[in-house]
Amino acid sequence: MSETTNLHPGLSVDCVIFGFHENELKVLMLKMKQMDKWALPGGFVNIKEDVDKEAINILQRRTGLKDIFLHQFHLFGNVSRNNQAYVDKLVKKGVIEPDMKEWFQQRFITVGYYALVEFANVQEPTPDNISDKCEWLPLTELPDLILDHSEIIHKAHQTLKTQLIYQPIGINLLPEKFTMPELQALYETLLEKELDRRNFRRKMLAYDILIQTDERRKGGAHKAPILYKFDKDKYHQAIEKGLKSGW
Amino acid sequence: MSETTNLHPGLSVDCVIFGFHENELKVLMLKMKQMDKWALPGGFVNIKEDVDKEAINILQRRTGLKDIFLHQFHLFGNVSRNNQAYVDKLVKKGVIEPDMKEWFQQRFITVGYYALVEFANVQEPTPDNISDKCEWLPLTELPDLILDHSEIIHKAHQTLKTQLIYQPIGINLLPEKFTMPELQALYETLLEKELDRRNFRRKMLAYDILIQTDERRKGGAHKAPILYKFDKDKYHQAIEKGLKSGW
């Protein structure tokens, strides 16, 4: 794609794709070619395409997933986020073709989206044309990132934590059926704090968005926990109405 | 400003400026020249300027106010929000100069900001160069708006309502000193529902962000209510920490 005339000038989209695995929150990242730096999956916006749609496209190209929860959370529009030296470097290293140099030298703003995906559903994370790896990295120990991508991830995580106050979460981050301890582990990871097992169950059940199945997760070395699934109607209603009225 | 080369292409900023007066939530709107349509105060972004800063500039130019609460809430990026016929119309009516036509014909995305301002502080709302009036209009009975400005206002209001769950509000929307019933009226207006007088007071005081003065609002036909002011330190702490932990 050395053709940039169809792209919205100075505009990019970056996706913070969260996955949950082994009680750790992970982020899907791309390793830049020729550099020891990582970047968020992102891309540009076709003039004839909705910005939201391009975010969906990016998510799909990197993960193969469709119909995923994707939420626009912020526009990063500071002048300081642009870096000419960085573009020069990329051209010199051959990561960017010379005829694309002018495009990359524009002042860019980027729209941040975050997605929640079920870790196991992503079969093969796929690098794009400026990266050579696409991997899940733990949120807590991220390597050097390009530009302001650290800040973007941080803001995504903060937004997610705040949304947890008044919205349910779990669909897309957990498998179809899951146990109460698994759901709790998700919340504890997102919130970065421990919760009381019994109070968590009580409160979560009070939300009335779970359906108890008659199955249990076998194979663990201990008491087999009950499997639950989300009542999708009530779940989405809860997102609309909000869990807390507050007032 | 027929000079567009310094502007970020295809990017605009729109501000939903809320004011509170006579128990009504109002929005500062501009009446388009030569048309029976209204628009949000907005503008373009200089290449060398932060997007947030341009929003601040717009707010200042229309209201004369500085240091105001201003919150970026959404990027509107659908292709459908652009309208060529509308641009043609503006050029024909002489609202837009012909040499600006090309600029306006771009596909535009817009960043939405909302601001909360104390109604009385805005001395003279000032129109810009494509409008001939600048007035406060009640949120509940808005006239015909250009493009998707209705949607932008709606989204701003919704965001505001949601933020009310976990953040205090009032500074910038109320005078320095205010009564409890006035604060309650603000909440009721924002939330579009009535609240119990006594429970409201109890909960609000429990937030511990108010300072009771020893003055009362005189002149009303009834018992003179106590004047309160915000404890700005605690107020801003509450914004940081959030009023509800949720979990």
Place this chain on the structure above:
DNA sequence: ATTCATTGTGTCGTATTGACACAAACATAA
């Protein structure tokens, strides 16, 4: 059969919330 970590259920005291009643204050009218 015993062990042991984990899960399901329940209790108890406290804090928060929703629904009320009542007295005090203040301009206006008499």
Place this chain on the structure above:
DNA sequence: TTATGTTTGTGTCAATACGACACAATGAAT
């Protein structure tokens, strides 16, 4: 000066939600 009407300040009470616990049930491993 007093009475009136409405609004404001304060308090009560029951229902609910919440934080901190104890205990029994389960199931693979020993």
